[in-house]
Amino acid sequence: DAKTTQPNSMESNEEEPVHLPCNHSTISGTDYIHWYRQLPSQGPEYVIHGLTSNVNNRMASLAIAEDRKSSTLILHRATLRDAAVYYCILRDERRGNEKLTFGTGTRLTIIP
Amino acid sequence: GAVVSQHPSRVICKSGTSVKIECRSLDFQATTMFWYRQFPKQSLMLMATSNEGSKATYEQGVEKDKFLINHASLTLSTLTVTSAHPEDSSFYICSARDLRGQKLFFGSGTQLSVL
Numbered sequence: 393d394a395k396t397t398q399p400n401s402m403e404s405n406e407e408e409p410v411h412l413p414c415n416h417s418t419i420s421g422t423d424y425i426h427w428y429r430q431l432p433s434q435g436p437e438y439v440i441h442g443l444t445s446n447v448n449n450r451m452a453s454l455a456i457a458e459d460r461k462s463s464t465l466i467l468h469r470a471t472l473r474d475a476a477v478y479y480c481i482l483r484d485e486r487r488g489n490e491k492l493t494f495g496t497g498t499r500l501t502i503i504p
Numbered sequence: 505g506a507v508v509s510q511h512p513s514r515v516i517c518k519s520g521t522s523v524k525i526e527c528r529s530l531d532f533q534a535t536t537m538f539w540y541r542q543f544p545k546q547s548l549m550l551m552a553t554s555n556e557g558s559k560a561t562y563e564q565g566v567e568k569d570k571f572l573i574n575h576a577s578l579t580l581s582t583l584t585v586t587s588a589h590p591e592d593s594s595f596y597i598c599s600a601r602d603l604r605g606q607k608l609f610f611g612s613g614t615q616l617s618v619l
Binding site: 424426428430433434435436437438441479483485490491492493494495496497 | 610612
């Protein structure tokens with residue numbers, strides 16, 4: 393699987409937008425970009441995923457660079473419950489390789 | 505949304521005993537489930553891929569005789585840690601994919617402590 397690079401940690405103030413970056417310079421044309429987050433002492437939960445176009449859902453937005461070598465997860469208005477480790481993961485759906493390989497992720501701290 | 509139930513959430517056992525962890529997909533069928541292990545302050549490490557009706561596929565370095573996986577139905581996979589030792593103490597997490605989509609759903613994890 394192609395590798396992703398994320399900052400180890402970030403801080404943000406409560407009720408402000410948060411932009412979590414992810415670099416994936418070796419992404420292939422069929423790799424989807426997935427984001428999951430893990431709250432303390434819990435299993436990960438799905439946040440969002442996309443291929444080429446920007447994506448929005450009730451949790452977040454995903455902005456994908458035109459060359460697809462980077463992406464940004466956007467939390468529009470952070471709350472204390474958004475404090476978690478955020479993982480950016482590439483997965484090639486075409487190969488039928490369903491497993492997710494987790495990197496180190498970004499630990500997001502929300503400051504009240 | 506789809507739910508994956510994992511049980512127990514926490515288990516403490518003596519060294520040498522075996523521990524079974526269950527993972528159930530509650531409202532969807534999962535032909536494939538995944539088992540991960542996570543040590544404190546570290547990321548999730550994939551241990552094995554569990555396939556319904558066939559043998560599990562283990563990642564390199566994971567002992568298949570120590571971590572027994574059974575996926576007997578489309579909604580249940582079990583992980584048995586045999587002859588557990590203190591170094592097996594970890595957070596074990598299962599996940600399953602809803603075949604209708606591309607998301608993976610994760611259980612809430614099992615914290616195993618071996619004394």
